[in-house]
Amino acid sequence: MPDKKNVVVVGAGFAGTGIASSLSAKLDSNKYNLILINSRSYALSLPASARLVVSAQSKLEETSFVKLDRLYKNGNGETKVGIVKSIQTKGDAKGGEVVLESGEHIPYEILVLATGATFRGPLDIPEHEQDVMPHVNAWRAKFANAKHVVLAGGGAVGIELAGEIKDEHPDTKVTIVQGDRKLLNPTYTDSLRDGLNQRLQSRGIEILYQEYIDDIPAEGSVGVTTRSGRNIETADLVISTRGPKPNTAFIASLGQDTLNGQGYVKVKPTLQLLNHPHIFAAGDIIEWAEQKQAAKTRGHAAVVVENVLSVLGDKSATKEYKGSPEIIIVTNGRDGGMAYIPFFGGFTLGDWFARLVKSRTLMISFFRSALGY
Template sequence: MSTKTYRIVVVGGGSGGAMAAKQIAAKLPSGSITLINPLPFIVVRPTLARMTVSANNDLLETAMIPYDKLFSGPNGTFVQGVVHEIKPAKSKKGGVVVLEDGKEIQYDILVLAPGSHWDGPLDIPDEDAETFVKEQRAKFSKASKIVLVGGGSVSIEFAGEIKDEWPNKEVTIVHNGASLLNDTYTDRFRKSLDASLRVRGVNLILNDYVDEIPTDGSAVQTRNGHTVEADLVVATKGPRPRTGFVAKSLGESAVDSRGQIKVEPTFQLPGHPTIFAIGDAINAVEQKQAAKAGTHAGIVAANVVALVSGSKLKEYKGSTEMILITNGRNGGRAYFGFLWGLVFGDWFARTLKSKTLMVPMSRSALGY
């Protein structure tokens, strides 16, 4: 098939999907690339803790970045919409994507980057995101005793932002592990995070669970019998893959038991050589992070070109685990999984992420 008529559709405009669409459009200037996303802008997700806690920033204006400058040439198009169904051709070469409004978009190659469903303040709605953010800010401002359920990076970053804004508010994290995060990371790193929050007055309840999150400002009851007074309880657990339409369209065998899309090392779906998937929603055995989605995007862009030209496709070999977690505007911790596991502290985190939350870099990547 000629590249002049190739139609590439990318579903999902997060860090992986947007970069995949941009790179494919640059590599295949004679192709037709369509990016579909429910929102008309990308949300820079590392900003959400600060954006939804505090009004003392410009993140509503700078961290929701439109797609209007994503494509440098005329071969890229953005369509706002929610994908309802995929209809592969019987030959499994190409097919049609159906949106919730009934619109159909044909594809020769499809890239799925649907991302995840989140809870609480991270659950940015498809409509009126600004109102939602302002409502979250009002909840945090009004509360005096806040419980964060889950002890991953999201919870840590929320705790840091709350303490920056209101040092005297009572903040408690309930986590099911012996230290924050999970055992992907070394005990040394995890314990350093514990200590960095405790020194700011954050209470940690470890090796415990909250089975039911109250919505009426009542106390939290943990599985191990703790009662924690709260007037705001925030779910900060990990996300769930946004893949219902994939299982519905391609069959339950297309996803694993956690709802993650099954992929080959080339990011192709088994049995569907013209469908790729990347980002949080795939079953790669690794921590789900925006940086990894960006790496996926580069490989998929190269593989789309290879598929068009009949060349050999690249395989993803995985990524070294690393993470950079903020603790407010001036602190945080970083981990790099080299050697024995390298740990860096406040100065490193502040310089690379905490001050700007990588907004300038994200804007530049989208053409701003």
């Protein structure tokens, strides 16, 4: 029997684990090895990370870090802990190798890139496993000691982090500096954006609109000045909560036409890379006109899995990604938040719905269940 070929998935976020789990049930294990490469031996729930880094009482390190040993159906798959540094393709564009930080080369017949995105500051969870809890504990201490936290960015991350800080440290002053005229962005209705503004301000959270912080001050300094010259004198912890940066530096090794100017992977509607039919991408790294959310990865995974199976069967990839509805649930601590549902003309739901669906539990049980726990 000829050697089995490798189907390699890089990244164990929502996209990567969903794709790996589905492929493990559908690939012929007599023909293919399924290999999931991740920087850690576990997956972590990024939607839980704002509470994780603020609250020691949450003990989220016990529930939001989930081992990958139960991910694969019928044991058809393996996890390789490592960090991919480059991709080397064959001349026929039908496979290649990924090169790990350790120097190891892993050949692939099909490669799926799902490396997600990285935030700055407390949500910049380290890649190396041994560094994760020191990072978390250091940030918990910083939040406990801060008197005035300034969050540079009023998107979902800034809003949710503000709510967690107020839950855990109600006497800490919190200021959000937002470049737009409202929270979030114009993808969402004024009803949602205004409702979140009201809820945050009712907790004593200050919001400065149409202001920017261009440079995050060095740790230990006090005070920060906005672009317009406004001085926030008492700020002793300033954090960037702007949008994340895609983890795609190593993908640039495929050539200059692979990434756009912001570092997102250029893909066809089949989620194949433009010039690499045996390489797919999914999740937060793809160039697609939609908000980056974990919920979107289900749609990505369905397209990738069907097309991977087609390509392995010497057929053309024909399933196309059509986009996903812009649903959002934004927490405001454990007991509040708001949701926007785009159906029936679009409508918002308030604290009771956010609390029921996300704020109390952060949907950890669903995350764990998807990983076999």
